[in-house]
Amino acid sequence: MTSDNMLQEIRTEDAVGMVLAHDLTQIIPGEFKGRLFKKGHVIQKDDIPKLLDIGKEHIYILNLKAGYLHENDAAIQMANLVQGENVELTEPHEGKVTIKSIIPGLAKVEPELIHQLNKIDEIAVATLKNNSVVEADQGIVGTRVIPLIVKKEKLELFEKTIEQFKQNHNSRSIIQVKPFLKLKVGLITTGGEVYTGRIKDKFGPIVKQKIADFGSEVVEQRFSPDDAGTIVQHIRDFKEEKVDLILITGGMSVDPDDRTPGAIKQAGADIVSYGTPMLPGSMLMMAYLDGTPIMGLPGCVMHDPYTSFDVLLPRICAGEKIEKEDITVLGYGGLHNC
Ligand SMILES: Nc1nc2c(c(=O)[nH]1)N[C@H]1C(S)=C(S)[C@@H](COP(=O)(O)OP(=O)(O)OC[C@H]3O[C@@H](n4cnc5c(N)ncnc54)[C@H](O)[C@@H]3O)O[C@H]1N2
């Protein structure tokens, strides 16, 4: 007997008729990784060679004492303690519970708390990054304890850490998925070369597709020469038409014809940031005009698949307000092939 006499080691050849204490995993590189036997399975004579094939010369018989939890029950408890809106739990599998989204949306995870929880010895909580875009049925979090049996005290500490975090953060959900709203988007395409027809607009279709990907719609596209007054007029018209988001493409960098940042300021918007420390997408402007988000989109959004626009857009589509702090953190890890 080991581990406070709760785990009895039995030779596999002598284990016929006994009950497995946990899921047993087989891994064949490139072919299979998964559960070969499930916890609770009663071992049959035919199972013996299969068990030996996966390297199990001994198995555990479990005699759990008060004050201890089986890995499956610990994983369920941990998942229940962190789960919030629009998610569901899977059954435990090889000691792990997965929290999955039930809708497409924006996954919210509290990094600071996840770090605190993982400081508890024998606890493992693996998550997607905060603000990841997820599909329905996609896993967001996996919970597991490292040993097969764990002291209940560990889970009590886990729970207390969460309670304390909630007290300090207005009972904020730990893990949740925010649905995407159906926004009406007004698009202003600037650039004399497009306005006069010298070149075809290639920015509009790309932005329209990105908006549609989150279930929103560009309700109108207007074209403007490199003239601040015209851009301001289009902004005001869209504001009157009560669009939910105004996007302005081009004219965002350092040339004399780059009129977009000036026009957004001239329209009276509050500027959250001109510039982001992410490449590509460093010349993006984030602003709000009486609560309506306005974004100035630099040329790279038309060319690069992943820019600061692709980081901020899903959050805006999920109804979040972008603050300066959301922009400043984009620099660390923010160099993407640019
Ligand atoms: N010396 C510097 N050069 C650049 C800087 C800088 O800080 N200093 N920033 C770079 C960054 S970052 C970007 S992004 C680009 C472009 O920024 P803009 O938003 O000002 O882009 P434009 O000058 O308006 O156009 C650039 C390019 O894209 C074509 N374009 C624009 N709109 C359309 C459209 N609707 N359809 C088709 N093509 C379009 C335009 O004709 C130009 O070829 O600046 C870097 N340079």
Ligand code: MOO
């Ligand atoms: O706004 Mo610009 O690329 O950073 O490419």
